[in-house]
Amino acid sequence: MESRSLGKAVLYGVMAIFLLAVVSSFIFSLLLKFTSVQESSLQYVMTSISFLSIFIGGFITGGNGKLKGWLIGGSTGLVYSLIIFLFQFLGYDSLFTFEQLIYHTCYILTAMMGGILGVNIAGGKSA
Numbered sequence: 001m002e003s004r005s006l007g008k009a010v011l012y013g014v015m016a017i018f019l020l021a022v023v024s025s026f027i028f029s030l031l032l033k034f035t036s037v038q039e040s041s042l043q044y045v046m047t048s049i050s051f052l053s054i055f056i057g058g059f060i061t062g063g064n065g066k067l068k069g070w071l072i073g074g075s076t077g078l079v080y081s082l083i084i085f086l087f088q089f090l091g092y093d094s095l096f097t098f099e100q101l102i103y104h105t106c107y108i109l110t111a112m113m114g115g116i117l118g119v120n121i122a123g124g125k126s127a
Contacts, residue, residue, distance in 0.1 A: 006065050006072055013061030013076035013111070014083070020053035051110050054080065058111035062118020073115015077108035 028046060031037050057080070058073035065072040081104040088094055096104065 006068070006075075009061045009065035009072055010075050010079060012064050013057040013072075013115075014079050016060045017053050017057035017076070017080050020056060021050070024049045024053065051107070054107045054110045055114040058114025059118040059121075060114075061111070062115035062120075063122035064118075065115070066119060066122055069115035069117070069119030070112045071115075073112040073118070074108055076115065077104075077111030080111070081107060 024046075028042060031042070032039060054077060058076050061072050061076045062069040084104070085096060088096070
């Protein structure tokens with residue numbers, strides 16, 4: 001039963017990451033379409049938003065899982081990276097570049113930190 005609840009927590013975290021990604025992509029697309037802002041000027045903002053989304057997803061996972069925040073947060077980051085990799089590999093027939101590997105490693109670490117904080121804020125299981 002425990003693995004089922006941890007899997008459900010990871011699923012909620014990944015869904016939250018993709019929901020935040022869709023919302024932020026929509027907002028940025030509107031900014032790019034209706035203002036004179038260039039995509040190159042938003043690069044660091046979009047990177048920051050993606051890390052924030054990953055952190056929030058890990059936080060939600062940790063809050064729902066209530067134990068082993070580093071493990072379920074890391075699992076959330078790993079599942080997210082795996083989905084992105086499969087989309088890129090199957091859809092665009094390309095592998096991760098070295099830069100993307102560094103980003104996704106940092107995404108996994110960020111999700112771990114979010115999971116740890118989510119467990120501690122939500123009041124994890126006391127031993």
